[in-house]
Amino acid sequence: MTERVQDLDEAELLTRIFAVLGSASAxxxxxxxGDDSAIVAAADGRFTISTDLLVEGHHFRRDWSSGYDIGWRAAMxxxxxxxxxxxxxxxxxxxxxxxxxxxxxxxxxxxxxxxxAGGPWALDVVGGDLVAGPCLMVAVTVTGDLGAAPAVLRSGARPGDVLALAGRCGWSAAGLAVLGSGRLDETVTRTHxxxxxxxxxxxxxxxxxxxxVAARPHAHAMMDVSDGLVRDAARIAAASGVSIELREPEIALARDAELLGAVAEFLGDPGLVRAWLLGGGEDHAMLAxxxxxxxxxxxxxxxxxxARAGQAPAVTVAGAEPHVRGWDHFRR
Amino acid sequence: MTERVQDLDEAELLTRIFAVLGSASAxxxxxxxGDDSAIVAAADGRFTISTDLLVEGHHFRRDWSSGYDIGWRAAMxxxxxxxxxxxxxxxxxxxxxxxxxxxxxxxxxxxxxxxxAGGPWALDVVGGDLVAGPCLMVAVTVTGDLGAAPAVLRSGARPGDVLALAGRCGWSAAGLAVLGSGRLDETVTRTHxxxxxxxxxxxxxxxxxxxxVAARPHAHAMMDVSDGLVRDAARIAAASGVSIELREPEIALARDAELLGAVAEFLGDPGLVRAWLLGGGEDHAMLAxxxxxxxxxxxxxxxxxxARAGQAPAVTVAGAEPHVRGWDHFRR
Known part of the structure; x- marks a missing residue:
């Protein structure tokens, strides 16, 4: 018989979870x-803190993502x-x-x-809460150590700076598009x-x-791309009081564009590449x-x-005003 | 027309919320x-952290609690x-x-x-997340400062210690019982x-x-009572490897018992007083x-x-084994 959470009390369920988490050793x-709170080191006398929520049906679907995938993504x-x-x-x-x-x-x-997902960072899940409810939701809070250096804010970009990106761009959006296309069968992932x-x-x-983490000594401004390159570049521009001129993304991000090109071809719409590069979020690249x-x-x-000039748009792409919209959770 | 969250985009909704929260000033x-993370001081090089979830229909009902009440309780x-x-x-x-x-x-x-709720502690809501979903849920994380002193764990109780309680006991459980009784009308709260x-x-x-906070220099062990006196005393007993002999609660907590007695009388069941005192949680008294x-x-x-002796129960009440159960979120 498949064991379900309603078959266990909270203590038993926690025991099963800690069997996976192992003992806290970071x-x-x-x-x-195990106590009312956990205690975490903050050697330089301060810490960063941030909270995210993931809700079934909004951020993930259980037919598209396994439990492992959902935990991985929430942590990442x-x-x-x-x-x-x-x-x-x-x-x-x-x-x-x-x-x-x-x-x-x-x-x-x-x-x-x-x-x-947390493995390379030698951190622990130091606390949490388990409750019953109508749908699966994951609330995650992360703390961070700045190593006695100033934090890199969104507001520090200066005219003359280069805007640069580390990590993947558009991949997650392309993956979502494939899953939503209904064109995925067992053979596709072997052949493509x-x-x-x-x-x-x-x-x-x-x-x-x-x-x-490595960019900290050099970057004037930074954020992670969760809502798309254009929308998140606009956030840096707004916070810093500057304008940002993005290069043609298929040239600047040629390696991403090549991979995404093959996926767009599979879906039969080459125009998707540019949309994914400019509007795709959730790869959590660093934009700095x-x-x-x-x-x-x-x-x-x-x-x-x-420098921000009068009525000029906050972000341009290859000299023109972009036409992409990011994700909004509430507006219908 | 009543304004709803679907009428606003996320930025507008945040603006409305920050109009209430004010600027972070602690x-x-x-x-x-406003940035990817907040930054919080931790003068003694470490911090406590804890997370709670409150889910509509499980932890609160909107016909019994206002938005204000739900926010207050989550913070508290x-x-x-x-x-x-x-x-x-x-x-x-x-x-x-x-x-x-x-x-x-x-x-x-x-x-x-x-x-x-946070007012007396001069703390800010330093970050968060807003997402759409099928029911109202509140996820809260709190950090704390130990002021360079050792933390008070559940595991430090020693034979010979006095177990003592600060705060209310049984009040919240009694309030819930009244709300659930269907016997509340407009006049009752005036006359009772x-x-x-x-x-x-x-x-x-x-x-x-x-x-x-004030007990820190003196307490060997401490926790807050969220699942009832007996159940939480048993947690201290288990963590500390001791037994706990609770006194007759209607004597030890005579002032709570007197107030609860009037409520039990209103509900027509004097036996409720003892049940509330021993099993009622969510007043968040400190048990130390x-x-x-x-x-x-x-x-x-x-x-x-x-001292824990052989097969003796972890917790007794006036010398006898208690018969109360606390709350469990999952077991049906």
Whole structure:
């Protein structure tokens, strides 16, 4: 018989989850789960903190993502919010709302996704909460360590800076488009490695966390791209009081464009490539402004920061005003 | 026309919420909301962290609690998890899942509840997330400052200690019982001040946060009572490897018992008093073990810590094994 969360009490369910999480062992964990609060080290006397929510039917579908994928993505996108400040992620807390008929194995897989996504950062899930509810929801909070250096804000971009991107661009959006197309069958992922790559990028994004942390000494401004290149560049422009001229994305991001081109061809619409590059979010690339002579390895120049002039648009693409919209959670 | 969250985009909704929250101004807030992460001070090189979830239909009903009440309770129960370590709450993050037809005024009231509950602690809501979803859910994370002192864990109770309680006991459970009884009408809260008091205690609990912070230098063990005196005393007993002998609660907590007696009389069942005192949670009283000569003002002795002997029960009440069960979220 399939074991479901309604078959266990809370203590038993926690035991199953901790069997996956293992004991808290990260150097930054001073006290792990089990008391009223956890205790986390903050050697330089402060810490970064950020919270994300993922809701079934809005951020993920269980027929498109496994428990492992959902845990992985929740951890990854939250850690990206620490890295986007230049901070090394130090701890996670996780709140799970679980329908009573959720399989215990699914919850354990979700925990395993958290463990694996956080693995390279040697951080623990130091606390959380489990409650019953009408649909699956994941609430994640991440803390980060700035290593005694100033944080990298969105507001520091200066005219003359190079805007550059580290990580993937458009992959997750392309993967979502393939899943939504209904054109996926068992053979496609064997015959089309690019299609397989973008589906995996949607399910288990690999945020540019190491690049964000490494950029801290050099970047004037940074954020992670969660709502698309144009929309997030506009946020840096607004926060910094500058304009941003994006280069033609199919040239600036030629390697992404090549891979996305194969996926667009599979879907029969070459115009998708540009839309994915400019509007696709959730790859959690790092978008940062650097002095022109200090763009670190791993960052590809995608544009230039200019002084804001009168009625000029905040963001242009190859000299023209772009026509893409990002995601909005509420507006219908 | 009533304005609903689906009528606004995310930026506009945030503007309405920040109109209530005000600008981040707490001394512990080094960077408030608006960037990828917030930054919070942690002067002694570490911080406490805890996360709670509240889900509509499970933790609250909108016909029994206003938006203000829900925000207040979410903040209060989370801050109690910091105080239960002996930590002063320093920052909150809030994730809100909102059905699209939620009234904007309701969300603003919820924010106002957060502000007022956190008011005495001069802390900010430093970050969060807003997403659409099928039911109202609130995810709260609190961080705390231990002021360079050791944290007070659940595991430090020693034989010979006095177990003592600060704050209310049974009030919230009594308030819930009145709301569930269907016997409330407009006149009752005028004619029965005790009934009004317990309903307010359910809607807007006042956790013993100051008492928890002040107990830090003296307490050997501490937790906040969220699942009832017996169940939470058993947690201290288990973590500390001791037994706990609770006194007769109607004597040890005579003032609570008197107030609850009037409510039980209103409901026509005097036996409820003992059940509320032993099993009622969510008042977020502080339950702590102290050396016998160091019980601070504000704490009432409720029991004694004894060495764990063989097959003896972890918790007794007036010498007998108690028959109360706490709340479990999953088991049906």
């Amino acid at each position: 150097a930054s964990t001073l006290l792990g789960p 996108q939250n850690m990206a919010d620490a890295a986007a400040m230049g901070a090394r992620p130090t701890a996670l807390t996780v709140g799970l709302v679980l329908p009573a008929d959720t399989e215990v194995a699914f919850v354990q897989e979700l925990a395993r996704g958290f463990v694996d 490695p690019q299609v397989r790559a973008v589906i995996e990028a949607f399910r288990r994004p690999v945020a540019a966390i190491a690049e964000g 402004a650097f002095p022109a002579d200090a763009v670190p390895a791993g960052f590809a120049p995608v544009g230039a920061v200019k | 001394a512990s807030t080094l960077l408030g909301p 129960q989370n801050m109690a998890d910091a105080a239960a370590m002996g930590a002063r709450p320093t920052a909150l993050t809030v994730g809100l899942v909102l059905p699209a037809d939620t009234e904007v005024a309701f969300v603003q009231e919820l924010a106002r509840g957060f502000v007022d 001040p005790q009934v009004r008091a317990v309903i307010e205690a359910f809607r807007r609990p006042v956790a013993a946060i100051a008492e928890g 073990a102290f050396p016998a000569d160091a019980v601070p003002a504000g704490f009432a002795p409720v029991g004694a810590v004894k």
